[in-house]
Amino acid sequence: MRVSVVGQGYVGLTAAACLADQGHLVTGVERDPERLRSLQRGVLPFSEPGLPELVFGMTTEGRLRFVRACAEGPQPDAVVLAVGSPQLPSGGADLRQVSAAMAEILSLRESPAMVVVKSTVPPGTSSRLLTTDTRMNGRSLRERYVYSPEFLSQGSALDGWRNPARIVVGTETPSLLPLVEDLYRGIDAPWVLTTPTNAEMIKYASNAFLATRISFINEIANLCDEIGASVDDVIRGIALDPRLGGDFLRPGVGYGGSCFPKDTKALAHLSNLKGRAMPLLESVIAVNNAQRIRVTQLIDEELADRPGATIAVLGLSFKPDTDDIREAPSIPIVSDLLASGYRVQVWDPAVSGSVVETAYPGAVRFLNTRDAVEGAAAVIVLTEWPQVLAADWSELAERMREPRLVVDGRNCLDPNRLVPLGLRYRGFGRGLQTGAGTPLTLAEQAQT
Numbered sequence: 224m225r226v227s228v229v230g231q232g233y234v235g236l237t238a239a240a241c242l243a244d245q246g247h248l249v250t251g252v253e254r255d256p257e258r259l260r261s262l263q264r265g266v267l268p269f270s271e272p273g274l275p276e277l278v279f280g281m282t283t284e285g286r287l288r289f290v291r292a293c294a295e296g297p298q299p300d301a302v303v304l305a306v307g308s309p310q311l312p313s314g315g316a317d318l319r320q321v322s323a324a325m326a327e328i329l330s331l332r333e334s335p336a337m338v339v340v341k342s343t344v345p346p347g348t349s350s351r352l353l354t355t356d357t358r359m360n361g362r363s364l365r366e367r368y369v370y371s372p373e374f375l376s377q378g379s380a381l382d383g384w385r386n387p388a389r390i391v392v393g394t395e396t397p398s399l400l401p402l403v404e405d406l407y408r409g410i411d412a413p414w415v416l417t418t419p420t421n422a423e424m425i426k427y428a429s430n431a432f433l434a435t436r437i438s439f440i441n442e443i444a445n446l447c448d449e450i451g452a453s454v455d456d457v458i459r460g461i462a463l464d465p466r467l468g469g470d471f472l473r474p475g476v477g478y479g480g481s482c483f484p485k486d487t488k489a490l491a492h493l494s495n496l497k498g499r500a501m502p503l504l505e506s507v508i509a510v511n512n513a514q515r516i517r518v519t520q521l522i523d524e525e526l527a528d529r530p531g532a533t534i535a536v537l538g539l540s541f542k543p544d545t546d547d548i549r550e551a552p553s554i555p556i557v558s559d560l561l562a563s564g565y566r567v568q569v570w571d572p573a574v575s576g577s578v579v580e581t582a583y584p585g586a587v588r589f590l591n592t593r594d595a596v597e598g599a600a601a602v603i604v605l606t607e608w609p610q611v612l613a614a615d616w617s618e619l620a621e622r623m624r625e626p627r628l629v630v631d632g633r634n635c636l637d638p639n640r641l642v643p644l645g646l647r648y649r650g651f652g653r654g655l656q657t658g659a660g661t662p663l664t665l666a667e668q669a670q671t
């Protein structure tokens with residue numbers, strides 16, 4: 224099948240490369256001139272494990288190429304729309320990219336047999352588009368339209384595309400299904416066949432539920448800190464219940480990235496527009512915002528007698544294996560630390576120097592963890608990069624200054640490894656661990 228994928232961001236480029244790998248002849252459409260030039264030169268505009276090699280392989284084989292506008296590529300059988308749907312100041316979704324890309328598709332000289340929208344759009348968006356009886360060359364868009372949300376996760380995008388937990392297909396035209404099957408050929412996953420509105424809702428409800436789990440465990444962790452309980456034991460006990468499981472139950476600085484923050488807000492915004500508050504979801508968002516403030520509170524508590532101390536921030540991206548800092552907790556945290564007068568030294572293996580300069584003005588960037596922690600009274604871990612987990616913490620401890628505090632914003636380090644090195648450890652729901660009189664959990668007692 225000849226497929227055009229409109230929008231070559233994290234989702235679109237992954238889709239384009241994987242669809243080419245599945246045997247389709249793919250044109251990636253990107254309107255941003257700099258991003259397009261970079262793709263045409265074979266340089267990826269962002270980092271995603273495995274994607275550069277796949278894009279190189281597919282372009283070399285002539286199964287993937289990049290153009291600026293849909294009309295510049297060969298006439299497609301199917302168009303996949305993967306443009307951005309960022310957040311508006313109101314909290315709602317900004318659908319201007321989606322509308323502009325759709326207008327471009329509708330004006331193609333020959334209309335494609337199928338238009339598959341993968342961008343995350345608020346429930347009701349497709350329905351509105353279809354009820355206006357939008358036409359492509361005289362034929363109703365409804366006859367060609369599929370809403371199929373994307374669930375991939377940055378950092379493991381290729382695996383997310385190739386091995387999804389499910390494929391959701393929202394359409395009012397069942398005769399399109401053989402084409403959809405052909406598009407997703409080679410992917411073995413259960414299908415949820417439904418209406419476009421339900422498919423849109425599935426995407427938002429999934430992200431809202433995952434965000435809820437994160438905020439829920441953060442509240443439990445905060446209470447664990449108050450009463451001296453170990454959140455790690457609590458999570459172990461929760462996770463063994465098959466009704467609950469253990470995914471998305473890691474306390475810390477909260478969720479970030481280009482999806483959870485904007486999608487939770489867009490869903491709450493939509494519900495408010497309909498005259499129905501969503502108090503649970505509003506609380507999920509509020510708890511998440513508060514977690515970031517907790518980090519600076521912990522630092523202020525511990526470094527009260529050291530104004531202007533140096534603080535090292537390890538990890539800026541919202542999760543490992545990506546350079547994406549959209550809505551990353553690191554942005555408000557670094558800004559708050561600088562505003563409180565601390566000197567902030569940052570390290571991240573994927574976020575570039577120019578991005579650090581613009582998004583973290585005032586912070587000093589280092590190229591390795593050792594230099595970043597030099598002279599720091601406290602280290603804050605904001606991304607669980609493998610380099611942080613595998614770091615030689617005894618060397619890092621030696622390079623730090625008193626009180627040698629480690630704030631583990633992802634509960635990803637083992638305090639039992641750090642505390643004997645003379646580090647003060649502060650996780651979430653793990654209390655302050657200093658080595659002196661830190662109680663062992665029952666599980667630890669059983670192991671000794």
Ligand SMILES: NC(=O)c1ccc[n+]([C@@H]2O[C@H](COP(=O)([O-])OP(=O)(O)OC[C@H]3O[C@@H](n4cnc5c(N)ncnc54)[C@H](O)[C@@H]3O)[C@@H](O)[C@H]2O)c1
Nearest residue numbers: 230231232233234252253254255306307308324342343373
């Ligand atoms: N990033 C994720 O992990 C993820 C996961 C699931 C779903 N989504 C959703 O998928 C969509 C895309 O996300 P993303 O992170 O890839 O976005 P992105 O902002 O990284 O990329 C969007 C790209 O589309 C391009 N574009 C916009 N209008 C265009 C047009 N008319 N023609 C050609 N190119 C155009 C932009 O220049 C940009 O490069 C969003 O709706 C997002 O919510 C994202």
